[in-house]
Amino acid sequence: MxxxxxxxxxxxxxxxxxxxxxxxxxxxxxxxxxxxxxxxxxxxxxxxxxxxxxxxxxxxxxxxxxxxxxxxxxxxxxxxxxxxxxxxxxxxxxxxxxxxxxxxxESRKSLSFTPSEEGCIFFGDETTIGVAYALKSAQKNTGSFTFVFEVSSLSSAQQVLERLNMKNSKLVLKNKENSHLVDVQKILSQEISKGINPQLVLMGNSQSMIKIRNGLISLGFPTSQCKMKSYWSSR
Ligand SMILES: Cc1cc2nc3c(=O)[nH]c(=O)nc-3n(C[C@H](O)[C@H](O)[C@H](O)COP(=O)(O)OP(=O)(O)OC[C@H]3O[C@@H](n4cnc5c(N)ncnc54)[C@H](O)[C@@H]3O)c2cc1C
Missing domain, CATH: 2.40.30.10 (Translation factors)
Structure with a gap:
């Protein structure tokens, strides 16, 4: 029984x-x-x-x-x-x-996020290109999206982003030491400083997301403006 x-x-x-x-x-x-x-x-x-x-x-x-x-x-x-x-x-x-x-x-909730008029800065990796596309396509009267992806191959990522009409995305090549995350953080900080109160979405690899979030918090970025959803983790 x-x-x-x-x-x-x-x-x-x-x-x-x-x-x-x-x-x-x-x-x-x-x-x-x-x-x-x-x-x-x-x-x-x-x-x-x-x-x-x-x-x-x-x-x-x-x-x-x-x-x-x-x-x-x-x-x-x-x-x-x-x-x-x-x-x-x-x-x-x-x-x-x-x-x-x-x-x-069935479809299930993943990221709890409503785009706002202040715009959104999105960081992810190859696995998050689909969600980035879906969010961008759903954007109507809301602010713009800026996409930053960490990727293992610039040419592969460029190909798929071009195919999906997202070629304005910024790409950063991953490395084993994860020192590329310093560059990601610089780009995100620059983008944040251009906007007024933009939302920040961090998705993809959990280790990368946490490092980026901690880095941005140490620079004074408010956690309330930051949404996170891990898609996979390095083992
Ligand atoms: C809510 C949600 C939505 C997702 N949507 C998408 C999507 O639309 N498209 C998409 O491609 N993926 C998506 N993913 C990610 C995908 O589910 C994971 O990458 C998953 O681990 C793939 O399963 P696997 O069997 O290939 O590898 P697993 O059996 O899970 O893992 C095997 C090995 O591969 C490694 N690994 C897993 N993913 C990656 C990666 N991306 N890069 C390098 N190594 C990796 C693991 O660390 C592990 O060592 C999503 C995940 C979640 C949680």
Whole structure:
């Protein structure tokens, strides 16, 4: 009895996944792919830009990804996936083909953020290009976005950002010692000083986000203006 209850709770905890199929795969260089999925359930899904979905990448495995867009009329969702080549999610995405069956979860809140008129300075990495695009596309009467990404390859990131019409983003090349974060902090400080009370969003790698946040706090930036959401962490 206890075992059955545990199984049901585990299933409920993992939530409901509905079937979709891959309708397009666009490989952008070696490090990114844009994947389009279609399914009847996507015609009814409730999704707000910036929210994530979980995708089944194997029998008992799922990973979080952020739709670039969800088109309920067409029952379609699109994702940009970073192929870091170090994990099952990345390997799953690099082998996707048109017609492959997939399972998506309901949309779930990820970053609690409402763009303001004062504008937003966004720091992230390759995994956050999708959420950056979704937030930018949703911006209507609010202030502008400035995007700063730390990346492992400038040329790969430029390619995908150009494809998504975000080529004005600022890129900083990562290094093993993380000394590039000094440059990131300089850029962010300059951008902050240009605006009046801008919001700051830090996303992506948790270690980078924490270093940047601590650096900016030591320069007097108010934590109340800073939203954070970790997408992955270096192990
Ligand atoms: C809410 C949310 C939304 C997300 N949206 C997106 C999205 O839209 N697009 C996207 O590409 N990713 C997105 N991610 C990040 C993605 O889920 C993680 O990168 C995840 O770890 C990938 O799973 P994996 O199986 O490839 O690697 P894992 O099995 O999780 O990790 C395997 C190894 O790879 C390393 N690793 C994981 N991610 C990276 C990375 N980015 N760079 C270098 N090494 C890495 C880990 O440290 C570990 O050593 C999102 C994450 C969250 C939490």
């Amino acid at each position: 206890f075992f059955v209850k545990k199984m049901i709770m585990a299933l409920l905890g993992r939530g409901f996944f509905y079937p979709v199929s891959v309708s397009a795969v666009e490989n952008i260089g070696e490090d990114f792919c844009v994947v389009e999925m279609h399914g009847e359930a996507l015609k009814k899904v409730s999704w707000n830009p910036g929210e994530k979905m979980k995708i089944r990448i194997g029998k008992r495995r799922e990973r979080s990804y952020t739709p670039l867009l969800v088109d309920r009329d067409e029952g379609k969702a699109k994702f940009v996936i970073y192929l870091h080549h170090k994990g099952p999610g990345s390997n799953w995405a690099s082998n996707l083909k048109i017609g492959d069956a997939c399972y998506l979860s």
